[in-house]
Amino acid sequence: MTTIDEVRRSALPLITADDLDPLLERVGDARFVLIGEASHGTHDFYVWRSDLTRRLIEEKGFTFVGVEGDWPDCERVNQAVTGDTDPFQALYSFERWPTFMWANEEVVDFCRWLRLWNAKLPPAERCGFYGLDVYSLWDSLRAVRRYAAAHLPEQMEAVTDALHCFESYGHDPQQYGLATRLVPDTCEDEVVNLLAAVRRTAPEDLGVRQNAEIVAGAERYYRAMVRGGPDSWNVRDVHMADTLDRLASMRGPKGIVWAHNTHVGDARATDMAAAGMTNLGQLARERHGDAAVLVGFGSHRGSVVAAKRWATQHHVMPVPPARPASLEALLHEADLPGGRALFVVPPGDRPMWYDEPMGHRAIGVVYHPERERWGNYVPTVVGRRYDAFIWLEHTKALHPLHGEPWGDVEPETYPSAV
Template sequence: MLVQRLGAPSDFDPLLERVRDARVVMIGESTHGSYDYYRLREQLTRRLIAECGFSFVAVEGDWPDCDRVHRSVTAAPGGAPDPQTALEHFERWPTWMWANAEVARFCRWLRAWNLEQPEGGRAGFHGLDVYSLWESMQAIFDYLGEEDPTSLEAAQDAYRCFEPYGKRVEEYGAASRFVSARCEEEVVRLLARTREQAMSDGPDRFSAWQNAEVVAGAERYYRAMVAGGPDSWNIRDTHMQDTLDRLLQRYGPDARGIVWAHNTHVGDARATDMAADGMVNIGQLARERHGDDAVALIGFGTYRGTVIAAPRWGSPSEAMVVPPAREGSVERRLHELMPERAVLVFGGDDQPDWVTETADHRAIGVVYDPSFESWGNYVPTRLGERYDALIWCDETTALHPLAVPAVPGEMETYPAGV
């Protein structure tokens, strides 16, 4: 194991040397609301793009919202001159995950960097998640109305199937448990029509295909969610990994991708208690599909600080105090052993016991109650198997959300809010 104190972007050199040849680099976070995570992740991502030629960033966000950001950062026709304008259109709660000053700064840098590159070599920004059923449906209508009116019927059939449930699509999931009528056939027909020509007609048709994949994934997700258990989680993470693989294919045989998502998605589920519960995640799926040598998984951890989160699902966000990590946790051990900021690169024969043994590892979602620290908010983890590297911040501060009004989202994700 290698430990490097962090102070400047150049201190990422040992980590960069480890991951520079990977096809996929996934960079996690143990909260969705820590400034330090976003800032350090940005520094590492800049170097991966500028020095190693990575092709795109794919985040735990909705495809239509992120597509507006993509158009801005690549200076595509119709894209906003300032990426913050696109980020301010993120309306689905929790908006602060991507509509924040830290992401805006990165996207401004990415646009400036891209403007110095040929159009075919510009790095993209994409969403991996499955939630945007209605927004994706509208995007399909907009595209087909202009480019492929003959396929509108399939989209209209799918829309009419969901329409009785309004925008509370979880009601569709509940109803599908008790009646035989489901929207699967309509969605499959829509998906088939958009998939047929997606790879042969440029980025707009690819985006329409991806929106159809979101509609198909959302239909499966909401049916599974009302039943509880791990199925909805697995559908969601499999959809995200499938989206990542489509992006790699779209960008070409030499494409390389960077993923931003929570540790719970990025760190290999097989090195946690998630495996015993029948859950998979994108870190595990990427290793299985592309091979361990082609995938680098990087986690984050902190001992204490402040974080942006919400006390209840759908409620306004606020800055909360993250108390010192509990006894026996990964974070307590790193607090005792490590500098204030460091990067730990795992591997080799000299790994200490605390890297290979199981210990609790903090995981804070968009919903957070610090009083649960004595029994919740942690995932049992074998650190050196879950990640290839971990970025350590002994104390973190809350990030800076943009002033964006949020609309209600879907039912709470399983497990809570990650």
């Protein structure tokens, strides 16, 4: 039997959301389902991810969605979907580049559905929407200050010390990182004191606790970023894994994650491990074993929203056909019915193609289609990287709500682009 025949035998039909039944069977009683995307700017990935998420919430009782986004911005969305206001404005107000990751029509549609779903439930049982990422240093620090001024006046000294320390470097966290490379003085002590104070006095308040954890994580992240190497990536993904666990303990036991394939797929099945990198998918498996299910996405060609350079206006760009000998090229050659398929990775003995290393396309928020043959592919053993994989032959760009704003804010996903 050829590899192409093996792929065809492995493929399950995928026409409507009802065809996700085998994946829900694979999820079973799992507590965490991490759902990826091969780019941040593809309509089809967002729609199928939303369809799967709806079914997990309706049929499996999942209690929160954690996304690769900022906590303060996502908290406004959470208030809308668990309350009685349209989430459109909360999503439209995203200002940190690249805004199109969350300020898009596809996420609005999902969040409107989630608000209607929640409206049928008592407040304590509603499904939340939270940011997992480590960015938003200044927004989170100000949120801690506001909370302390109203509820923890005895901790204002620790908050003020941290705020004044960062202010001395201006409002650019990257400049803070650069300065600490040249001068050994840092804000680490002030941040440690701030975090200890919040943990001690407000342990059950998730919002203020998470904002304090973000300040601590961001301080480590920007110091690590200027040194280069894998440390900043690892700080970020460990922070996301810790946030996921914190949400599970404080907002219900079953969570769904939305993030890029490079965060969701197990790093040990790629070249990331050899570079000293871990990621959210690997950490979820290490911490929770079979209670974590990892789902990846891929496509052969189409269009995508991305930018040519950091912090510039996004555009719709072509996604050229996948390069030869890649996972995407193999699935394209299989000529699967309807150009879509679901693959649920079998345990134990399985077709050999699941365990053959292949390049797997990863498109970031900065993208150059003309460089496809030299970049954008991660060496991957797909059957070890994911528990399931959704294949969409031809995809199209998502629909942003607005153009990119201009302002002095640190960009999300910097410097990795995913």
